[in-house]
Amino acid sequence: xxxxxxxxxxxxxxxxxxxxxxxxxxxxxxxxxxxxxxxxxxxxxxxxxxxxxxxxxxxxxxxxxxxxxxxxxxxxxxxxxxxxxxxxxxxxxxxxxxxxxxxxxxx
Amino acid sequence: xxxxxxxxxxxxxxxxxxxxxxxxxxxxxxxxxxxxxxxxxxxxxxxxxxxxxxxxxxxxxxxxxxxxxxxxxxxxxxxxxxxxxxxxxxxxxxxxxxxxxxxxxxxxxxxxxxxxxxxxxxxxxxxxxxxxxxxxxxxxxxxxxxxxxxxxxxxxxxxxxxxxxxxxxxxxxxxxxxxxxxxxxxxxxxxxxxxxxxxxxxxxxxxxxxxxxxxxxxxxxxxxxxxxxxxxxxxxxxxxxxxxxxxxxxxxxxxxxxxxxxxxxxxxxxxxxxxxxxxxxxxxxxxxxxxxxxxxxxxxxxxxxxxxxxxxxxxxxxxxxxxxxxxxxxxxxxxxxxxxxxxxxxxxxxxxxxxxxxxxxxxxxxxxxxxxxxxxxxxxxxxxxxxxxxxxxxxxxxxxxxxxxxxxxxxxxxxxxxxxxxxxxxxxxxxxxxxxxxxxxxxxxxxxxxxxxxxx
Numbered sequence: 019x020x021x022x023x024x025x026x027x028x029x030x031x032x033x034x035x036x037x038x039x040x041x042x043x044x045x046x047x048x049x050x051x052x053x054x055x056x057x058x059x060x061x062x063x064x065x066x067x068x069x070x071x072x073x074x075x076x077x078x079x080x081x082x083x084x085x086x087x088x089x090x091x092x093x094x095x096x097x098x099x100x101x102x103x104x105x106x107x108x109x110x111x112x113x114x115x116x117x118x119x120x121x122x123x124x125x
Numbered sequence: 126x127x128x129x130x131x132x133x134x135x136x137x138x139x140x141x142x143x144x145x146x147x148x149x150x151x152x153x154x155x156x157x158x159x160x161x162x163x164x165x166x167x168x169x170x171x172x173x174x175x176x177x178x179x180x181x182x183x184x185x186x187x188x189x190x191x192x193x194x195x196x197x198x199x200x201x202x203x204x205x206x207x208x209x210x211x212x213x214x215x216x217x218x219x220x221x222x223x224x225x226x227x228x229x230x231x232x233x234x235x236x237x238x239x240x241x242x243x244x245x246x247x248x249x250x251x252x253x254x255x256x257x258x259x260x261x262x263x264x265x266x267x268x269x270x271x272x273x274x275x276x277x278x279x280x281x282x283x284x285x286x287x288x289x290x291x292x293x294x295x296x297x298x299x300x301x302x303x304x305x306x307x308x309x310x311x312x313x314x315x316x317x318x319x320x321x322x323x324x325x326x327x328x329x330x331x332x333x334x335x336x337x338x339x340x341x342x343x344x345x346x347x348x349x350x351x352x353x354x355x356x357x358x359x360x361x362x363x364x365x366x367x368x369x370x371x372x373x374x375x376x377x378x379x380x381x382x383x384x385x386x387x388x389x390x391x392x393x394x395x396x397x398x399x400x401x402x403x404x405x406x407x408x409x410x411x412x413x414x415x416x417x418x419x420x421x422x423x424x425x426x427x428x429x430x431x432x433x434x435x436x437x438x439x440x441x442x443x444x445x446x447x448x449x450x451x452x453x454x455x456x457x458x459x460x461x462x463x464x465x466x467x468x469x470x471x472x473x474x475x476x477x478x479x480x481x482x483x484x485x486x487x488x489x490x491x492x493x494x495x496x497x498x499x500x501x502x503x504x505x506x507x508x509x510x511x512x513x514x515x516x517x518x519x520x521x522x523x524x525x526x527x528x529x530x531x532x533x534x535x536x537x538x539x540x541x542x543x544x545x546x547x548x549x550x551x552x553x554x555x556x557x558x559x560x561x562x563x564x565x566x567x568x569x570x571x572x573x574x575x576x577x578x579x580x581x
Contacts, residue, residue, distance in 0.1 A: 030377065035169050036384045038430070038557040039266050046377045071490045079267065084386045086401060087376035093384040095267050097489065099557035101171020103435055103508050104477030106488050108171045116492045 166209020
């Protein structure tokens with residue numbers, strides 16, 4: 019089956035702190051067509067995200083398909099609060115790149 | 126008397142963090158908005174500024190942004206509202222902003238006006254007394270109820286204000302309000318609630334305006350936006366000529382920085398955006414209808430942010446270029462760690478290595494396991510109770526990367542490249558000890574409002 023990378027379907031793919039203990043990820047589409055296609059593909063779900071980031075599903079605090087914004091959104095619990103000793107990304111804004119190459123099946 | 130429409134300008138998503146762009150601000154100000162409102166804080170900046178009671182923003186940028194707003198607001202004789210003064214909203218940051226307002230007023234010989242300010246720091250003993258009295262300090266997100274150990278480990282606490290102290294200050298006749306730590310949306314919502322607009326409209330307007338041009342496209346921060354409120358809708362308009370508020374940009378903004386895109390919790394209730402309708406009103410304006418506000422029953426829950434001291438901290442850096450060393454980087458760092466342990470067997474310390482080029486940015490979340498980079502940067506952090514030990518930990522931990530013993534290494538004159546052969550004292554290490562809520566009978570008990578007169 020033909021696939022397209024998520025980076026070529028979404029308008030915005032980003033991550034950012036949601037409070038001190040969580041990082042939230044937004045995948046936003048420009049139009050409903052791409053959004054519906056990705057949503058219907060069923061590729062993106064809690065299990066897939068947990069496997070992609072190599073974390074237990076219990077660390078995924080929320081996973082939402084946000085129809086009004088044509089967006090898929092999920093949130094990961096940090097192991098330590100943002101900015102603790104040994105931090106690599108205090109804003110949590112460079113945690114999305116593994117999402118870019120996700121292959122989405124297209125008709 | 127009461128207004129049918131209310132127009133609020135938001136010049137910057139975080140006043141002072143980077144300077145407000147002037148062109149779009151002046152375009153917005155020329156339309157004579159009813160309120161000048163701006164949020165100036167965030168917990169995104171990590172626990173250090175709150176713990177050390179300092180700003181993350183440059184004072185010249187804070188002054189610049191306050192000056193822009195104050196001059197226009199006073200020229201029009203309309204209120205100006207600032208929340209979360211000086212990034213953290215601690216008492217000293219409120220004082221800093223009040224002083225800046227005083228300086229700006231003097232510089233421009235502004236006529237007399239009334240300035241209200243409120244503090245939001247919370248005394249540890251206030252919470253201790255509540256806890257000893259059996260009251261729960263509930264954890265937010267995945268945190269559990271606050272323990273005495275966590276309270277003891279906390280250096281400084283701010284409570285996060287809702288609309289209450291701002292509304293009180295407006296009722297007292299304030300022309301300018303400098304607030305302690307505040308829920309971003311409430312900086313704007315308070316103006317609308319004071320003017321008699323319904324809560325759902327007020328809080329939604331606050332939510333969409335708080336980050337200024339982050340609700341616009343194309344991406345471009347620090348540009349002004351204006352919210353126009355009626356009793357039925359909110360219209361948000363981009364002021365920068367290159368930006369527009371579209372259905373996608375505004376709906377998309379609702380999910381920014383939060384776990385769930387539908388709900389925003391503030392002191393006193395919850396904004397429900399799940400049934401919001403978005404439409405393109407004109408080329409640069411998005412219209413939003415049907416937000417809901419659900420007031421909470423019972424006592425008001427106020428959010429608390431707490432930062433706790435961990436230790437003195439130093440930073441070192443080492444570059445690696447030898448492919449054999451890169452391949453064996455974990456062994457190199459094990460060696461360096463062992464040398465710190467050998468030298469300081471009886472000291473308490475922590476040593477952290479972030480390996481840029483391998484997984485420095487993502488750490489445990491990094492799915493790329495194979496290091497493909499031809500060079501690495503090792504960032505070394507050492508922390509201990511005393512400055513002396515923290516320095517020694519970091520210095521050994523960095524320098525021993527240079528002396529790493531690898532059996533087949535070709536470069537026997539040093540296994541690391543240094544930008545500087547030294548380590549640097551950086552801000553003390555802190556951690557977020559509190560992300561909790563406390564119940565109060567009267568939300569103003571945590572946010573005492575004071576009023577002074579400024580100007581000639």
